[in-house]
Amino acid sequence: MAPTTMNNPTNLIEFVMLEGNGVKGLSEMGLKSLPNQYIQPLEERMSMIKVVSQESIPIIDMSNWNDPKVGDAICDAAEKWGFFQVINHGIPIQVLENVKDATYRFYELPSKEKVKYTKENSSSKHVRYGSSFTPEAEKALEWKDYLSLFYVSEDEAMATWPYACRDEALEYMKMSETLIKQLLNVLMKRLNVSQIDEKRESLLMGSKRINLNYYPICPNQELTVAIGRHSDVSTLTVLLQDETGGLYVRAEDHHSWIHVPPVSGALVINIGDALQIISNGRYKSIEHRVTTNESNTRVSVPIFVNPSPSDVIGPLPEVLANGEKQIYKNVLYSDYVKHFFRKAHDGKMTIEYVKID
Numbered sequence: 231m232a233p234t235t236m237n238n239p240t241n242l243i244e245f246v247m248l249e250g251n252g253v254k255g256l257s258e259m260g261l262k263s264l265p266n267q268y269i270q271p272l273e274e275r276m277s278m279i280k281v282v283s284q285e286s287i288p289i290i291d292m293s294n295w296n297d298p299k300v301g302d303a304i305c306d307a308a309e310k311w312g313f314f315q316v317i318n319h320g321i322p323i324q325v326l327e328n329v330k331d332a333t334y335r336f337y338e339l340p341s342k343e344k345v346k347y348t349k350e351n352s353s354s355k356h357v358r359y360g361s362s363f364t365p366e367a368e369k370a371l372e373w374k375d376y377l378s379l380f381y382v383s384e385d386e387a388m389a390t391w392p393y394a395c396r397d398e399a400l401e402y403m404k405m406s407e408t409l410i411k412q413l414l415n416v417l418m419k420r421l422n423v424s425q426i427d428e429k430r431e432s433l434l435m436g437s438k439r440i441n442l443n444y445y446p447i448c449p450n451q452e453l454t455v456a457i458g459r460h461s462d463v464s465t466l467t468v469l470l471q472d473e474t475g476g477l478y479v480r481a482e483d484h485h486s487w488i489h490v491p492p493v494s495g496a497l498v499i500n501i502g503d504a505l506q507i508i509s510n511g512r513y514k515s516i517e518h519r520v521t522t523n524e525s526n527t528r529v530s531v532p533i534f535v536n537p538s539p540s541d542v543i544g545p546l547p548e549v550l551a552n553g554e555k556q557i558y559k560n561v562l563y564s565d566y567v568k569h570f571f572r573k574a575h576d577g578k579m580t581i582e583y584v585k586i587d
C-alpha cells in the first residue's frame with residue numbers, strides 16, 4: 231500500500247487497528263511524513279524548552295528496605311514527586327531482560343496473529359492488543375501499540391495470554407510481588423496503617439494489569455506523542471523501561487517537565503490516582519508523558535497494581551483521624567477505571583470525577 235493512502239482516516243484505522251498492523255506496521259512502511267491523524271495540537275507537543283535538566287527524581291537503593299532512612303526516602307518521594315526509581319530491588323536482571331525480549335517477540339508476530347487479540351476479536355476480555363489509547367475519543371492519535379493483560383489467576387493467564395510473552399510476563403509479575411509489598415508497607419506506615427489486613431490488601435493490590443508497550447521509530451518526533459499527558463489510575467505502577475529514554479514527569483512548578491533517565495537494572499515507581507485518593511492527597515499521582523523517537527524503537531512494561539474492581543475506594547479513616555477535611559468521595563473502583571478508559575488522555579482530569587468541592 232502507498233504510504234500516502236494513510237492520510238485517509240478510514241484506510242488508516244483499517245490498517246492500524248482493524249487489520250492489527252499497529253503503528254509498527256506504519257513505521258515499517260517507511261513513511262517520509264507523519265499521517266495527519268497523528269499530528270497533535272501545538273499545546274500537546276513536547277518541546278525541549280519545556281524540559282528542566284537541573285532536577286531529577288530520586289533513585290532509591292532498596293537493599294536495606296527495612297532501614298527507616300530508606301522508608302523515609304520512599305515516602306518523601308511519594309509525597310513530593312510521586313515518582314522515583316529503585317535499584318537493588320530484588321528482581322533478577324535476567325527476569326527484566328526476558329520480559330523485554332518477550333515484548334519484541336510478541337510484536338514481531340505477523341499481524342494476522344496479533345489481530346486475534348484486538349477488542350473486536352479477542353476471546354478473552356482480559357487480553358487486549360491495540361494502538362493509541364482511546365482512538366474513538368481522541369482528537370489526535372498516539373504513536374503507541376500495546377498489549378494489555380489483566381491478571382486474574384495463573385491458570386487463566388496460562389490459558390489466555392499470548393504464548394509469545396506469557397511466561398515472561400507472568401514471571402516478572404510474580405517476582406515483583408515482594409517489592410510491591412515492601413513499598414506498600416512502608417507507604418502505609420506513614421499513613422498510620424500499621425497492618426495490611428485482607429481488606430486492605432484487596433484495596434491496595436487486589437488486581438493487576440501488565441502492559442507491553444511498543445513505540446516504533448516515528449517519522450516526525452516533534453509533531454506527535456507516544457503517550458499524552460496522563461496520570462495512572464493504579465495504586466502504584468512498577469515500570470520497566472529500556473535504554474532509549476522519553477518518559478517525562480510534570481515538575482513541581484507545573485510548567486516544565488523532568489526526564490526520567492534510563493538507569494540500567496532500575497525500575498521506575500509511580501503513585502497512581504487510587505493511592506492519591508486513599509491517602510486524601512498526601513501521596514501524589516503525577517502527570518507524565520512519553521515522547522516518540524526518530525532513531526530507535528522503544529519498549530516499556532508497566533505493572534499496574536490496583537484495587538480490586540469491586541472495591542469502594544476513598545480516603546482511609548486513619549488518614550482523616552487527625553480531623554483533616556476529606557477531599558475525595560468514595561467511588562467504586564471499576565467505575566473510576568471505566569471513566570478513565572472512555573476518554574482521551576487529559577492530564578490530571580480523571581481525579582476531578584471524585585473531588586469534593
Ligand SMILES: CC(C)(COP(=O)(O)OP(=O)(O)OC[C@H]1O[C@@H](n2cnc3c(N)ncnc32)[C@H](O)[C@@H]1OP(=O)(O)O)[C@@H](O)C(=O)NCCC(=O)NCCSC(=O)/C=C/c1ccc(O)cc1
Pocket residue numbers: 355358363378380437438439457460461462463464502534536537538539563564565567568571572
Ligand atoms: C473497568 C475495567 C477496565 C473493564 O471492565 P469491564 O466493563 O468488565 O470490561 P470492558 O471490556 O467492557 O471495558 C470497559 C471499558 O474500558 C475499556 N478498556 C478495558 N480495558 C482497556 C485497556 N486495557 N485499555 C484501554 N481501554 C480499555 C473498554 O474499551 C471499555 O470501554 P467502552 O467500550 O467505552 O465501554 C475492569 O477491568 C477494571 O475495573 N479493572 C480494574 C483494574 C484496572 O484495569 N485498572 C487500570 C490500571 S491501568 C492504569 O493505571 C493506567 C493505564 C494506562 C494505560 C494506557 C495508557 O496510555 C496510560 C495508562
Ligand SMILES: O=C(O)CCC(=O)C(=O)O
Pocket residue numbers: 441443457462469471476477518520529530532
Ligand atoms: O512508556 C513509559 O515509559 C510510560 C508508560 C506509561 O506511562 C503508561 O503505560 O501508563
Ligand SMILES: [Fe+2]
Pocket residue numbers: 460461462518
Ligand atoms: Fe502512565
